[in-house]
Amino acid sequence: GAGVSQSPSNKVTEKGKDVELRCDPISGHTALYWYRQSLGQGLEFLIYFQGNSAPDKSGLPSDRFSAERTGGSVSTLTIQRTQQEDSAVYLCASSRDRAYNGYTFGSGTRLTVV
């Protein structure tokens, strides 16, 4: 596609429910990142996919968080048993390759856990 697409744009969920956030990167981009921004905080790295390599999951805050990337394209971030502290804007970014040229970000998913 022309840009990085994320869905849904907004999600309100009850505490304890599972949610899935989707990212559709730019076609041909091999690198894909997930970040989140909690209220008053900076961008926090969550997970990084590069081609067919094993993802770098070092930023995932707990085992309730997981992500997969199918066929090197679409990625889904899953949060199980959501907590109020999971409320944040979740951003996805993709790039043709690693670093140097910067990344194109999606418009994010605003997750609110009530």
Added chain:
Amino acid sequence: ILNVEQSPQSLHVQEGDSTNFTCSFPSSNFYALHWYRWETAKSPEALFVMTLNGDEKKKGRISATLNTKEGYSYLYIKGSQPEDSATYLCALGDQFYFGTGTSLTVIP
């Protein structure tokens, strides 16, 4: 974890004023530094990628400099306009590490 710091945290300037803010980072093992502009309700927009000590990049009224030896980058905005109001983020390396941003408000 690399510590990327941005200052000031927020800034209010009058339209027409020039302004600048700072991104500080560890100078060892420098790889690349990225500046992004993030407007409310939009996605971050890449401004500059800087890799070499002494780099200077310019895009319209916005410019940036890089000092990898002392570990800082400056972003300058000349003649600020209300549409420059946004959060300006810097990111280090492979973009695992973002600063917390400088929130700029330009008052008409």
